[in-house]
Amino acid sequence: MTPTRLIAAACVAGLWLLLCLWAWRRARRQETQQARALQALDAPVPVDTLLVAYATQTGYAESLAEQTADSLRAGGLTVRVAALDQLDVARLAAYRRMLFVASTYGEGDPPDAAAAFSDQMLPAGPGEAARCAPALAGAQYAVLALGDSEYANFCGFGHRLDEWLHAQGAVPLFDLVEVDNGDPAALRHWQHHLGLLAGRSDLPDWQAPAYQPWRLASRKRLNPDSQGGPCYLLTLTPPADVDSTWQAGDIAEVGPRREAGGPLHAHREYSIASLPEDGAIQLLVRQMRGADGALGLGSGWLTHIARPGDPIDLRVRVNRNFHAPADGRPLILVGNGTGLAGLRALIKARRAAGHRRNWLVFGERNAAHDWFCGDEIAAWQRDGTLERVDAVFSRDQAERRYVQHHLREQADAVRAWAGDGAAIYVCGSLQGMAGGVDVALQDILGDARLQAMQRDGRYRRDVY
Template sequence: MSPTRLFAAACVVAVWLLLCLWAWRRARRHQASQARALAALSLNADGGSDSDAVLIAYASQTGYAEALAEQTAQSLRAGGLTVHVASLGQLDVARLSGQSPAYRRVLFVVSTYGEGDPPDAAAAFASQMQAAPSRALAGVQVAVLALGDSEYTRFCGFGHQLNDWLHAQGATPLFDMVEVDNGDPAALRHWQHHLSLLTGRSDLPDWQAPDYEPWRLAARTLQNPGSAGGPCYLLTLTPPAHGKPSWLAGDIAEIGPRLERGGPMQAHREYSIASLPEEGAIDLLVRQMPGADGGLGVGSGWLTQVAQVGDQIDLRVRTNRNFHAPDDGRPMILVGNGTGLAGLRALIKARRAAGHRRNWLIFGERNAAHDAFCRADIDVWKADGTLERVDTVYSRDQAQRRYVQHVLREQADALRAWVADGAAIYVCGSLQGMASGVDAALQDVLGDDALQALLHAGRYRRDVY
């Protein structure tokens, strides 16, 4: 054999050996990681560890869910949280439940195998789900990242099965389930957005480089002069000259904010779109929020103070399929507070354009004299019949605080009648306080089984943050 061939053969053997070494070391690291996770689970179950730690449980068939679980853990650790990561196959229901659960917060990152089945490694846990005692997870806060392929009939089937089971076991959602279709980067950005809210750190870096378009800030109007709350602005953003951007009511605008004009871009922020494409611009309803340093938050500061009318705003639209309006004319009950009116405003506009007039708006804010956001729009919709019914509640206009959930309980008979007529319930606004209060009120008025049925039928939808 010639020296050249000998050298080539030696190179092939060397590369093969290096690949074997790499695979062996990777397997050893994975085994060590699994062992550490199991030890942490056992320690927490015995009450010997930090119950404030976040558990990330993954169910993976190809390794993608595991990789996303590790990325999720990195983001939470960057936000200062203690995190443990484990395969769902390492867990049993007993580790998650009990009067003093080992973990108060659990994030699930799960894929679906075939037509709605759990990954092989999660089959044992899925079997235990069927035999779990009722309300076993009361007191546990959860969230689910469901991975799937929409070409399958049961898209994200195991994720939905797990999410339904968690809800039935009394777990409280940290935020609503996020579906990811074939690794959709927009859905993963939405998951990252929730992780930022969970850590209280809005500066967590994006997992993927942003791909924005240059929009322009065309107008900015204060909506609540004299309010006891933070100033809230209605912003109008016009698209770039090329193309005609499209979106649906319920979709989200992702903004690349800056600390100063011309400064470097920060991690993205999300805002509900309050307008329709036919209007030729994106409207946003943005309240000034305090930042960790005592100044304004990066996103609200950029949009309401730093950027000036005429400045470029880096923006991309994210589809939010779970909050799109029904295709038919069924009744709609739209519930929200504060800047949550933005998402509801776009839905009402879409219903008006389609000629669907059986709409009931329930909206809450602080004081009627100062916080009646978009009052002119609502007055027009009431006058022309777009809104069959409007209930506004202002929490500080009476000695006893009242919120939208109080209206739902007070109007229980009307609520049940609308639901019996096929109404869909859409909720938009703050996760803390409002969303949980509305959910509890709906359970009290309609019953848990009926609310679950609405959820499964796509008649109970939320965009909360």
């Protein structure tokens, strides 16, 4: 072999050895990082630590988990972030609150790295289930499910994880959020819930909505002399050059300002109370004030600062999970306060479609002051759009009564409607009402039946 070839061979061998050394050191570094991560997970969990877990195929879920953790830390929360493959039921049981960012790979499969955890999610046999108490009883959770609607089993792994957590006794902090191909509107909805968890209404949007300049056409107070905060019906008209469409159940994302012409702040979400055929978006907005008396950012902008004729930055977000049933199945609509907005749009859609078997259960404070849209609802009952209307006013008797109490009292009727194929739609406050209604429906219908209705799209919620 010539000297030139010897030198070339030596160079190749040297490069190969360097590559082997680099690969070995990289593997050792990854092993060390994983060992440290596991050690951190096995360390005692400080009280109120919130776990953010992710299952990723490409790294996208991990980056969203880190953004989620950063948003929560901005609100002063203590957060741990971990990959799902580092976790098991025993580690999860150490946390009282957990958020999961879960990708779906292919036709409903977990990401490769989460396959081992997925194996833990296999249902227990009847005998085993009877012997074992739920491992996560008392814990709270939420799931951000990432997927691609081109696949039949859209967000399949996220839904399986959600159902498994519920079966383990955990209670949803809020409903699962589906993200189709990184949809920024769905991610903003997730951020909305993070803001509520963190107690921060000023968390910046990860990606600001592309607003359109709507106009505040009118604003009418619905509850003069009410014990509660002022509630207004707002009418907003679209720009002349925009063909705005939406469906009952969709959401208006509004960019609030502290003064007319001032800078935009993080978006606020409001259920749309009207249909495109009405020619305008209508919102029901309660004016909120902090402990110091300061106006809430979103409600203050819409109910006090903005004047009729002023531009309102607005974008419609599709909310497929709360669209009206396509067929004429019976519909039970349950809500309180400004949650009537989403239910009002659904009733309008059912009326337009000629679907008349609708039962409204609505709760507020006093019949004399808080029967929002009462004349309209009475007219719908007279013309047969609403087969049944039950209003529950919590302050009109010595003992407080809410919509969940009324549902329990009407348990036989709820079971009869559900037996006829009814869907149940709930809109309103997450704290108190939505949780109370969920527990009542579990007791009335049974947990397994209610979960089956949720899987079949017959139990839907728009709660905030």
